[in-house]
Structure formats: structure tokens, C-alpha cells
Amino acid sequence: MEPWKKTAETTTELADAMTEAMNRMGEFFRNAQPPVQGGQAPQHRDLPRSLFLEAPPIYEPSEGRGPGKSSATEILNKIQARHKALMEPGDFVHPRSKRDAEVRGRAKREAPYVIYPEILVIVDYDGYRLHGGDNVQIKRYFISFWNGVDLRYKLLKGPKVRISIAGIIISRGRDATPYLERNRVGRDAIDSAAALTDMGKYLFRERRLPVYDIAVAITKYDMCRRRKGGRCTKGTAGFAYVGGACVVNKRLEKVNSVAIIEDTGGFSGIIVAAHEVGHLLGAVHDGSPPPTYLGGPGAERCRWEDGYIMSDLRHTEKGFRWSPCSISSFHHFLNGETATCLFNSPHEDESLPRVLPGKLLSLDAQCRRDRGTSACFKDERVCAQLFCFDSGSGYCVAYRPAAEGSPCGDGQTCNSGRCIVEHENIIPDYSQHTVSYLRRSDETDDYEPFNLTSTSRRS
Numbered sequence: 059m060e061p062w063k064k065t066a067e068t069t070t071e072l073a074d075a076m077t078e079a080m081n082r083m084g085e086f087f088r089n090a091q092p093p094v095q096g097g098q099a100p101q102h103r104d105l106p107r108s109l110f111l112e113a114p115p116i117y118e119p120s121e122g123r124g125p126g127k128s129s130a131t132e133i134l135n136k137i138q139a140r141h142k143a144l145m146e147p148g149d150f151v152h153p154r155s156k157r158d159a160e161v162r163g164r165a166k167r168e169a170p171y172v173i174y175p176e177i178l179v180i181v182d183y184d185g186y187r188l189h190g191g192d193n194v195q196i197k198r199y200f201i202s203f204w205n206g207v208d209l210r211y212k213l214l215k216g217p218k219v220r221i222s223i224a225g226i227i228i229s230r231g232r233d234a235t236p237y238l239e240r241n242r243v244g245r246d247a248i249d250s251a252a253a254l255t256d257m258g259k260y261l262f263r264e265r266r267l268p269v270y271d272i273a274v275a276i277t278k279y280d281m282c283r284r285r286k287g288g289r290c291t292k293g294t295a296g297f298a299y300v301g302g303a304c305v306v307n308k309r310l311e312k313v314n315s316v317a318i319i320e321d322t323g324g325f326s327g328i329i330v331a332a333h334e335v336g337h338l339l340g341a342v343h344d345g346s347p348p349p350t351y352l353g354g355p356g357a358e359r360c361r362w363e364d365g366y367i368m369s370d371l372r373h374t375e376k377g378f379r380w381s382p383c384s385i386s387s388f389h390h391f392l393n394g395e396t397a398t399c400l401f402n403s404p405h406e407d408e409s410l411p412r413v414l415p416g417k418l419l420s421l422d423a424q425c426r427r428d429r430g431t432s433a434c435f436k437d438e439r440v441c442a443q444l445f446c447f448d449s450g451s452g453y454c455v456a457y458r459p460a461a462e463g464s465p466c467g468d469g470q471t472c473n474s475g476r477c478i479v480e481h482e483n484i485i486p487d488y489s490q491h492t493v494s495y496l497r498r499s500d501e502t503d504d505y506e507p508f509n510l511t512s513t514s515r516r517s
Contacts, residue, residue: 178270224270258312324427340391354390357383375475414463438477
């Protein structure tokens with residue numbers, strides 16, 4: 059059995075195993091350079107303050123995408139006080155040419171048994187600094203991060219969903235993510251709606267990226283929503299389009315398969331990412347009707363207060379699961395005409411070991427990254443809500459659960475919101491196959507492949 063498939067007794071052992079695997083597979087790193095001149099991002103939004111994450115595919119205008127449909131005005135659907143999802147019915151087009159060949163001429167095709175959304179992960183400059191500017195540590199963290207997201211999608215059947223990483227772009231300069239930088243509000247916030255719009259337009263024009271289905275930009279900064287009068291209200295943790303996967307809006311020259319999420323370096327954005335990707339795959343917030351341009355079952359029969367992933371009230375085990383309405387919405391979207399870009403298998407290069415995120419960072423380390431303090435409790439309570447000491451108020455405050463695999467007692471670990479006895483195979487024995495790319499730091503500004511060799515918010 060390979061070293062990463064054995065139970066590691068310490069974080070150091072896990073890190074060593076992951077490092078060895080990365081070295082054996084020929085790890086290659088480069089930093090992201092500024093985007094193409096004049097490249098501004100399109101418009102995309104989604105997700106509120108809970109946990110969500112999404113990402114978009116890259117499409118070159120010259121490639122075949124099929125005829126676009128007539129577009130309508132963008133509709134911003136306010137769902138609950140801090141949750142919002144952008145619903146944009148306009149110009150749906152199949153994005154990736156490599157898949158268009160398979161579906162061209164077909165009105166509808168049933169989803170395969172397993173789909174593999176390929177995620178392009180974009181780490182901004184502040185995220186690069188947050189992780190010490192260490193490429194290896196950044197890869198370890200985000201592969202484990204997406205393993206945590208994948209665990210939520212492993213619950214789905216018909217079709218099954220397995221998250222795959224198409225690439226990780228690490229920004230070693232602020233100008234590498236202009237769509238974030240030009241929408242900064244003050245010193246510590248980003249106008250999420252404007253940034254998502256710009257990100258979509260930028261990716262529409264950017265032709266040097268690897269093939270992917272969803273692009274997710276990750277930042278440590280607070281996101282805010284611009285209100286009438288100009289005030290930008292904080293409290294948004296993620297933004298994405300409902301049903302945005304596989305969609306290119308040619309009229310507005312942007313891709314809709316994008317998302318921006320907030321993560322402070324302690325795995326606080328895992329559930330947010332799952333939530334946002336859920337929006338991109340057609341799920342609305344629980345308690346809400348379906349957008350008219352997507353149709354489908356919607357989620358009016360599932361209560362927001364029940365606290366499933368597509369809610370913002372995730373305080374129990376249900377916060378790790380999908381509501382029946384979300385499951386029905388996924389089935390509707392994934393078996394529709396738009397989702398065919400997700401039907402191909404990812405690159406089968408090397409198996410990537412996956413480590414549970416709670417094995418990389420202790421409970422104290424997770425709180426230290428989130429709030430600069432320590433964990434108040436280290437028992438079964440952390441699995442549903444991780445309470446961290448708040449130095450300002452003197453109270454213990456919880457924003458989200460501890461990361462999967464976190465210790466919750468002697469010989470016990472967190473699993474889907476519950477504290478269970480830790481088994482020998484606590485590190486899941488499954489892998490993803492993918493090649494990742496990072497932009498070079500030299501003058502060529504090209505992308506070159508490297509093999510990822512590690513496992514795989516603010517609530």
C-alpha cells in the first residue's frame with residue numbers, strides 16, 4: 059500500500075507523504091502573471107454569506123459552441139437576508155469544444171453514471187502570502203480543501219459527481235487577478251458582484267488557460283454587496299450563477315461558469331465552495347422557486363430553516379447534506395442539454411492521493427487562521443460548529459464546522475458533522491486523475507503542466 063493510503067499518525071507524516079508523492083510525479087510550479095492587456099472580466103454572481111464556491115470553463119470564441127439562445131435581462135434573486143444568487147437567462151452556449159463534438163446535433167443527452175466537474179483553482183496574491191509563499195504548501199492545502207468539497211458531492215447518486223482539479227494558478231503579484239484588484243473596496247473588501255462580472259469577461263478573453271469546466275477564485279478578503287447609494291455591505295462569502303456551468307454569454311462576452319469564494323486559510327470556505335458549485339450545477343437556495351430560464355423542480359418544498367447545504371443555517375449534521383430539493387435540481391440540470399460539457403472524463407495521468415483537511419490543520423490552527431485565536435472546545439461539538447475564542451468580545455464564536463477529519467476526542471474524528479471512532483482507513487482510498495497548470499513566472503507568460511501529488515466560509 060502506498061504511504062499516503064495508510065493512516066498517518068501526525069500532520070508531519072501526512073505532509074512528508076504528500077511531498078514525496080509530489081516529487082515522484084514531477085511537480086512543476088510557476089507563478090501567475092498579469093492577464094492579457096485589455097482583458098476585463100465579464101459578469102457573474104451568486105452566493106451570499108454562507109458557504110459557496112464556483113468556477114467556470116474557458117472558451118475560445120473561435121471554437122464551436124452551438125447556437126446561442128435569445129437572452130433576457132439579468133435577474134438578481136435575493137434569497138434570504140444574506141444569500142443572493144445571480145440568475146442570468148441570456149445566451150446559453152455549450153462551452154468546451156472538446157465536448158461539443160460529442161453532443162453536436164443532439165437535442166438532449168442523459169448524463170453518464172459519473173460526471174467530473176473540472177475545477178480551475180485561482181489563488182490570489184494575498185492567498186499566496188497567507189500560505190507563506192510556499193507553492194508546495196499551497197498545493198497541499200487546496201487539494202485537501204477540494205477533497206473536503208468532493209466529500210459533499212460523493213453523497214449524490216444518479217449521476218454521481220466527483221470533483222477533479224484541472225489546475226491551480228498561484229498569483230505572485232496583485233496584477234495577476236485584475237478582476238479582484240480593480241474592485242477592491244477599502245483595504246480589506248471586494249465588491250463581489252462587480253468582481254464576478256469582470257472575472258467572467260476576463261476568462262472569456264483569456265486563451266492561455268488549461269481546459270476546465272468551472273473556475274473558482276479564492277481570496278481571504280471580505281466580500282461585499284454594493285447597495286443603492288454606493289454603500290458596500292459586507293457579509294457575502296461566495297458568488298456564482300445559478301445554472302452557470304457550461305454557459306458562455308456571447309452577447310456580453312463572458313463565461314458564466316465562474317465563482318468567487320472567501321477562505322481565510324483554515325478551511326473555512328469548504329462548505330461555501332460546495333454551496334457555490336451547487337448553484338453552478340443548477341441548485342437554488344432551499345425555499346426558493348427555480349429560475350424561469352432553467353425550469354425544474356426548484357426548492358420551494360424544502361425549508362430554508364432545515365439547514366441543508368443550500369441554506370445559510372447550517373448548524374447541525376444536515377449542513378453537510380443536500381436537501382431532497384437540491385438533489386432533484388441537480389438531476390434536472392445534469393440531465394439537460396446545457397450540462398454536456400461535464401460529461402467527459404478528466405485527464406487520466408497520475409492518481410492523486412487525498413488527505414482529509416482536518417489532518418493537515420489542528421483545531422487550534424483552524425481557529426488561528428480564521429480569528430487569530432484558539433479553539434474553545436475539542437470534543438464532539440466541533441464537528442457541527444467549531445467555536446473559536448473571540449478576543450474582542452471575550453466569547454466563543456462559531457462560524458462553521460471543523461474541517462472533515464478533525465479530532466473530536468480520544469481516537470475520534472469528525473465525519474459529516476458527527477464525531478465517530480477513527481478507523482485505520484480514515485484517509486479516503488480514492489483518487490482523482492488530472493493534470494494541473496500554473497502560469498510561468500518568466501517572460502513567456504505561458505502555462506506548463508505539472509503533476510499534482512497531494513490529497514484531496516464564513517459559514
